[in-house]
Amino acid sequence: MDQNEQNFDQLRQLLKLKRHEVPPPGYFNRLPAEIISEIRAEQRAGRDSVSRLATEAHWLMRLWGALEAKPLFGGAFGAAVCALILGALYLTEKPAERPTPMPLNASMASPFTASSPTTIDAQGVGSPLLLAATNLNNVVGPSLFDQAPTLQTAPVSHSPGN
């Protein structure tokens, strides 16, 4: 270490130059006052915002006062707020009602399931296994294709004379 120190002797001499760099005259006499006035300004700003809150929101200040005065009331209020938040979380995470699946009959359900005997339920109405597992009531019903108007083709006559 000593050798290292000796190696750096000149550098350390040069670094001493930094100690002679001084701020403008009187700077250190002014600095504390500036800092203190800045702190005072921040305190005033803080007090102003509290007093503004007090004048503009009486109910909030009354509530705050009540909470401060009665710790039990404060605790109960806190618990109520927590319960409210937990309830809201529970409700938002609860899955929404599933949309009613399109009713299908055995013949139209699926090319794979329609021919399979395992998809025929007790009433004889075919439904895919997947749908049957979610809601049986919804899948029983007439097919949309049954209600669709039948497209019929009309013979077209053609006479070359016309």
Add this chain to the structure above:
Amino acid sequence: MVDPEHTAPFPVFKTAANPSVTEPASTPEANDEPLLIDRARSGDLEAYDELIRRHQERIYGTVYHMTSNHEDANDLTQETFIKAFQALKSFKGGSSFYTWIYRIAVNKTINFLKLRKNRASMSLNDLDFNAENDPDLVALVSDKTPRRDAGLTELQEKLNEAMGKLSDVHRLVVTLHDVQGVPHEEIAQIMECNVGTVRSRLFYARQQLQGYLSDYLK
């Protein structure tokens, strides 16, 4: 463990307001510091004013040597003391007040330097009158320097440029130890690392500086 380098006289910041850098707890002024801290903690701004007066030069000096810019150093010093006042309730006295406030200053400065990275500009303070009479500096400027025409101001600029090339942590170690005269152990507390790390960083930083300033060193 006593720092051998610290037995050397360090005239830095040995002013009336700050008579000792290395042993602040042993000075008479430091004895009433806990009382001042208690008063400041309860909102007494006069007490805090006294605390600022005692520590402002060291804090400003550290920040200034890190930034090489008086305006930035002024802003950061003010912010440090304001933040310290606000956080005074959290000061439990586990370390000395000056180590604690140093830590605030150092963290603020390093954060500032990270943001400033690409727009660094020097705004150097003037040298005091004593610089011209400092025997070490006189020797460097005249006989021993290969660049004999180099004046103190040029040396100052080159030194600051070289310091600016160091990484923030290396510049901090050099500033605290070689410029401010803070012992290794206290630097370790301020930087929240062990003494070995401080020593190795200091060695590396000095090597780098020596390389950058080879023209101005023998």
